[in-house]
Amino acid sequence: MVKDLTQMKAGEKGRVIDIQGGWGLLRKMDALGIKRETEIVKVSSQLMRGPVIIKVGNTQVAIGFGMARRILVVAEKGREK
Amino acid sequence: MIGNPNVGKSVVFSRLTGVNVISSNYPGTTVEYTKGYLRVGNEKLEVIDVPGTYSLEPSSRAEEIALEILEDSITRQNGIVVNIVDATNLERNLNLTLQLLKRNIPVIVALNFWDETKHLGISIEAGELESILGVPVVTTCAVSGEGIKELVDRLREARAMAYYYPEEQRWHEIGKIIDRVQKVSHHHHTFLERLADVSIRPSTGIPIALGVVYATFKLIKFIGEGVSGRVFQPVFERFWAPLMMKFSYILGSRGIIHDILVGKILEGKIDFGQSFGILTTGLFVPLAAVLPYVFAFYLVLGFLEDSGYLPRLGVLSDKMMHQVGLHGLGIISMMLGLGCNVPGALATRIMETKRERFISATLMAIAVPCMAQIAMIVGLVGRYGTKALTLVFGTLFLVWLTIGVLLNRLLKGESPEIFVEIPPYRIPYFGALAKKLWMRVRGFLKEAVPFVLLGVFIVNVLYSLRIIDFLGKLTGPVVTSLFGLPSGAVAALLVGFLRKDVAVGMLVPLGLSLKQLVIASVVLAMYFPCAATFAILVKELGIRDMIKSATIMVISTLLVGGALNLIL
Numbered sequence: 001m002v003k004d005l006t007q008m009k010a011g012e013k014g015r016v017i018d019i020q021g022g023w024g025l026l027r028k029m030d031a032l033g034i035k036r037e038t039e040i041v042k043v044s045s046q047l048m049r050g051p052v053i054i055k056v057g058n059t060q061v062a063i064g065f066g067m068a069r070r071i072l073v074v075a076e077k078g079r080e081k
Numbered sequence: 082m083i084g085n086p087n088v089g090k091s092v093v094f095s096r097l098t099g100v101n102v103i104s105s106n107y108p109g110t111t112v113e114y115t116k117g118y119l120r121v122g123n124e125k126l127e128v129i130d131v132p133g134t135y136s137l138e139p140s141s142r143a144e145e146i147a148l149e150i151l152e153d154s155i156t157r158q159n160g161i162v163v164n165i166v167d168a169t170n171l172e173r174n175l176n177l178t179l180q181l182l183k184r185n186i187p188v189i190v191a192l193n194f195w196d197e198t199k200h201l202g203i204s205i206e207a208g209e210l211e212s213i214l215g216v217p218v219v220t221t222c223a224v225s226g227e228g229i230k231e232l233v234d235r236l237r238e239a240r241a242m243a244y245y246y247p248e249e250q251r252w253h254e255i256g257k258i259i260d261r262v263q264k265v266s267h268h269h270h271t272f273l274e275r276l277a278d279v280s281i282r283p284s285t286g287i288p289i290a291l292g293v294v295y296a297t298f299k300l301i302k303f304i305g306e307g308v309s310g311r312v313f314q315p316v317f318e319r320f321w322a323p324l325m326m327k328f329s330y331i332l333g334s335r336g337i338i339h340d341i342l343v344g345k346i347l348e349g350k351i352d353f354g355q356s357f358g359i360l361t362t363g364l365f366v367p368l369a370a371v372l373p374y375v376f377a378f379y380l381v382l383g384f385l386e387d388s389g390y391l392p393r394l395g396v397l398s399d400k401m402m403h404q405v406g407l408h409g410l411g412i413i414s415m416m417l418g419l420g421c422n423v424p425g426a427l428a429t430r431i432m433e434t435k436r437e438r439f440i441s442a443t444l445m446a447i448a449v450p451c452m453a454q455i456a457m458i459v460g461l462v463g464r465y466g467t468k469a470l471t472l473v474f475g476t477l478f479l480v481w482l483t484i485g486v487l488l489n490r491l492l493k494g495e496s497p498e499i500f501v502e503i504p505p506y507r508i509p510y511f512g513a514l515a516k517k518l519w520m521r522v523r524g525f526l527k528e529a530v531p532f533v534l535l536g537v538f539i540v541n542v543l544y545s546l547r548i549i550d551f552l553g554k555l556t557g558p559v560v561t562s563l564f565g566l567p568s569g570a571v572a573a574l575l576v577g578f579l580r581k582d583v584a585v586g587m588l589v590p591l592g593l594s595l596k597q598l599v600i601a602s603v604v605l606a607m608y609f610p611c612a613a614t615f616a617i618l619v620k621e622l623g624i625r626d627m628i629k630s631a632t633i634m635v636i637s638t639l640l641v642g643g644a645l646n647l648i649l
Contacts, residue, residue, distance in 0.1 A: 010282070028500060031135035033173040035252055044282045050400045051409065051499050053281055058170050058201065060277070060505075062396045064408065064498020 001075050005052045005068035008042040014073030015039050021070050029071070032061055040073065083151060083181065084165035085174050086133030087504050089193045092223035092513070093165055094130035097233065101520050102130055104513065105386035106504050107413070109133070109431035112143045114150050121233060128163075129154060132430075135173075137180045142430040142438070161187040161239040163232070168192040168220070169201055169505075171263055175255045178214070182244035188216045189239035191232050195220040202268035210262045215242035224510045273506040280393055281503070290397045293390065297381050304377035305456060313369035322351050325361055341541045355590040363537035366457070366586050367530045372522070374456035378420050379521045387509035387517075391416065392501060399499050405485025406440045406492065407432070408499035414441050418449040420521070422614040425449065426621055435626075437496050440488050442618055443630040447637060448481035450581070450606040453529065457585035458602045465595050472649075473602045480607065480641055484633065528613070529580070536576050536583035543572060563639065564600050565646040567591055577605050579612055596649045600642055608638040 008014060016038045019029055029035060033056050043053040043060055045068075052068035053060055063071070082090050086108030095101055098117025104110055115130045131150045132143035139145040154160035162181055166174040171192075181188050192207060211218040217238045221228030246254040279285045325343055332339040334346065343351070344358025353365035385391050391413055395402075399409030410431060418425025425445050429438045450458070462469045489496070543549050552575065553560070553568030560571050569591050577584035588601050609631065610618060619627045 027136075027138060028140060030252075031138075031140070031176070032500075032502060033176065033252075037252075043278065046396065046399065047283045047287075048400055050283075051396050053396065053503065057172050058203075059173060060281075060503040062392075062399075062409070062499055062501050062503055064399070064500060067498050067500060 002072055003075055005040075005042065005054060005063065005071045005073065006045065006049075006065060008073065008075055010042055010044045012042050013039065013076040014042070015076070016071060016073050018072040019070060020072065021067075025067065025070065032059070033057060034061070034071070082128065082130055082163045082165055083147065083177070084133055084193075085135055085167060085170075085177060087502065088133065088165045088167040088174065089223045090133060090165045091130055093163075093191065093193065093221065093229070093232075094128060096223055096226055096229045098128050101516060103517055103520065105391075105517075106389040106507050106509075107386065107392045108502050108504065109143060109410070109413070109428075110386070112146070112427050112430040114146060119233065121236065126236070134177070136177060137184070141433050146430075155184075155186045161189065161236065163236070163239075164188050164190045166190055166192050168194050168198050168205060169203060171203075171205060172255055172259050175258060176251065179244060179246065179251060179255060182214065182216070182242055183246070185241045185243045187239040187241045189232070189236060190214065190216060190218045191228070192218060192220045193223055195228065196222045196225070200268070200271060202266040204264045204266070206262045210258070213258055213261065214244065216240060224513060273508075277393075277503075277506050280390075281396060283397075286393070286397050290394055293385075293394070297385070300381050301374065301377045302459070304380065305374035305459075308373035308376065309369060309456075309460075313373060317353055317365055317369050321361075321364075322353075325351050325358075328360070337545060340545070341538060344541075354586070357537060357540060357587075357590070359534050359537050359541075362586065363534045366537075366582055367453075367526075367533045370460055370586075371453045371456045371529075371582050372525065374459075375420070375452050375525050376518070376522055378452045379518050382416065382420060383514045383517050384509055385416075387507065387514060389504045389506045392503050395501070396499065396503065403496070404489065405444065405482065406489030406496045407437055407485075408496060410499060410501055411437070411441050415445055415449055418445040419452060419455070421451045421453075421525075422446060422449065422610060423617050426614060426617045429621060433497050434494070436492055436494050439622060439626055439630065440485065440492070440496075442622055443488065443633055444481055444485050446610040446614060446618060446630065447484060447607050447634050448477045450477065451611075453525075453580070453582035454585060454606060457582045458606075461585060461588060462595075462598050462602055465598075469595055469599065472599050476599075476603050476641070476645065477606055480603075480637065484637060488633075529582075532580050532613075533583055536580040539579065540572065540576055540583070540587060543575065549575075559639070563646065564604060564642045566593070566597055566601055566604075570601055573601065573605060574608065577611065578609060578615075581605060581611050596646075599649065600645045603645060604638055604642045607634060607641060609634055 016036055019026055041055040043055055045052045049065040051062045051064050053062050084090050091102045091104035091111050097119045100117035102115045111132045117128050119126045119128050129150055131147040134144040134147045139148050164178050207218045207220050217235045219232045280289050329343045342358050342360050344356030344361050351361050353361055356362055395409035395412050398412050402409050402411045414425045414428035417428050426442055429441045432438050462473055549572045552571050556571045557568055560566050561568055573584040573587040584605050
C-alpha cells in the first residue's frame with residue numbers, strides 16, 4: 001500500500017518509492033541517504049502537523065510535515081493487513 | 082578534517098592539536114573553522130577543523146565555510162583530507178567519502194565512534210574497506226583517544242585514489258561496499274534507545290521537555306544563588322571589604338583616583354552594589370554576582386548539549402518556532418544566546434536561509450538577555466519576589482513572540498521546514514564536560530571582566546565630567562516622560578552598549594521603584610545589543626540588515642517601554 005510518511009503509523013516499516021519534489025528537495029534528502037529504495041521505519045510524529053521522525057539506517061531524522069507528505073513509501077505492515 | 086555533522090571532528094581535532102574547541106552531541110556545533118598545529122617528528126602540520134557537511138554541495142552557511150576551506154587547503158596548499166566517518170552510520174557517511182575520492186584528492190579515513198559499533202551489533206571490516214577504497218582506513222574512538230596515534234602515524238599514507246562511479250549509481254556503489262564490509266546483527270534495544278523513543282513521542286516527550294526546561298532553570302538558579310550567596314558574596318564582604326577600606330584610607334578617602342578605584346564610601350562602609358569603584362563594584366559584579374550564574378548555566382547546558390537532548394527539544398518546539406518564522410533548530414541559537422549573545426549569533430549559521438538568520442539574530446538580540454544580564458536582573462528585581470521576575474521575563478517572551486510573528490508575516494519569503502538528523506543519546510563524558518565548562522568560564526573571565534572594569538571606569542569618568550547630567554537633560558523626554566525613569570538612568574543605557582550587566586548594576590544606586598526597575602530591566606535588555614554582540618551581528622548579517630535589525634530594536638523598545646509605563 002502506497003502512503004506518505006505522515007500517513008504511516010509509529011513503528012511501521014516502509015520502502016521509499018518516490019520523492020515528489022524539485023531538485024533541491026531531492027538533493028537535501030539524498031545527502032542524508034533518503035532516496036528511492038531506502039528502507040525506513042517511522043518512529044513518531046509530532047502533534048498538529050509537526051515534524052515526522054523516521055529511522056534511516058542507524059540515524060533518526062526529523063522531517064517537516066510538508067516535506068514528509070511528499071515522500072511516498074510502500075508500507076510493509078500495511079500490505080500484510 | 083572533513084566529515085558529516087556530529088561525527089566527532091572537533092574531538093579528533095582537540096586530540097590531534099591540543100587546541101580546545103567546543104564539541105557537543107548535536108549536528109552543527111561547529112559553525113566556523115579553527116586552526117591548530119600537530120607535531121610529527123620535526124614537522125609542524127596545520128590542522129583545520131571545519132563545520133560538518135553531508136555532501137560537497139552546501140546547504141547552509143556553515144557548510145559553505147567547510148567547502149571554502151576544502152577548496153583552499155587542498156587545491157592551493159597541497160593539503161590532505163582527514164575524512165572523519167561515523168562508524169555507526171557507515172552507509173550515509175560513505176556518501177561524502179566517495180564524493181571526496183571522486184575529486185581525486187588525498188584522503189585518509191577515520192572510522193570514529195568505533196567503540197559504539199559493538200553495542201549496536203555492527204561489525205565492520207576496516208581492512209576490507211581500506212582495500213576497496215584504496216586509501217588508509219583507521220579506527221578511532223576520539224573521546225577516549227583510542228586510535229588517534231595510528232591516525233597520526235598513517236597521515237603520510239593518505240593518497241588520492243580516483244574512485245570512479247557514475248553519479249547516478251553512487252548509492253548503489255555504496256550499497257555494494259556496505260555489503261562487503263559490514264555485518265549487522267540483531268541487538269537488544271539499549272536503555273538509551275528506549276529513552277530516545279520516549280522523549281520524542283509527543284505524549285511523553287512534551288511533558289519531559291517541560292520538565293527538563295523547568296529543571297534547567299531551577300538548577301541554574303539554585304547553583305547560581307548558592308555559589309553567589311554562600312561563597313563569593315561572603316568572601317567579598319568579609320575579606321575584600323576591610324582590605325578596600327584600608328586602601329581607601331591610604332588614598333586619603335577622597336579624590337578622583339580614590340573614587341575611580343574604590344568608589345564612594347557610603348555611611349562609612351563600602352557597598353559593593355553602589356560604591357562603583359573599579360576594585361569594588363568592578364570586581365564584585367563579574368565575580369560575585371555574574372560568574373556563579375555563568376558557571377551554573379554552562380554546567381547545565383553542557384549536559385543538554387552532550388547528551389543529545391537539544392535537537393530533540395528543537396523537534397518538539399518546531400511548531401512554536403514556525404510561528405516566528407524559524408524551525409525547531411532555531412531554539413539552539415536562542416539557548417546559546419541565554420549564555421552569551423555572541424555564540425548565539427554565530428549559531429544562526431546552521432540556518433539555511435538569510436531570512437531565518439535575520440529573524441533569529443534579531444529576536445535573540447532584542448528579547449534574549451544573556452546570563453550576565455539575567456544574573457544582575459535576578460539580583461536586583463528578584464528581591465521583590467518571583468512575580469516581579471515573571472513580569473520582566475514574561476514581557477521579554479511576549480516581545481519575542483510578537484516581533485517574531487510580525488517579522489514572519491512581513492518579511493518576504495517563507496522559512497524552510499526542519500530537516501535534521503537526531504543524534505543518539507550519549508552519556509556525557511566527564512572529562513569533555515569539565516573541559517568545555519572551563520573553556521567557557523575562562524572565556525568569560527578573559528573577555529567579559531576587562532570590559533566590566535572598563536565599563537565601571539567609564540561610568541566614573543562620565544559622572545565626574547558631568548556628561549551624564551548633560552545627556553540626562555538631552556534625553557529627558559524619552560527616558561523621563563516615556564519610560565518614567567529618572568534622568569540618571571540614561572547613564573545605564575549608555576554603558577549598556579559596553580556591558581549590560583554593569584548597566585543593570587548602575588540602576589542600584591538610583592533607588593528605583595519596582596515599576597521603574599521592571600521597565601529599566603526590559604528596556605536595557607531590548608534597546609540595543611552590547612558591543613561584542615553588535616560586532617558579530619554586523620559581520621553575520623551585513624551592515625544593511627543590521628541597520629534594519631537595529632531600527633526594529635529601537636522602535637520596539639520605545640513602544641514596549643512606553644506601554645509598560647502606562648500599564649503598570
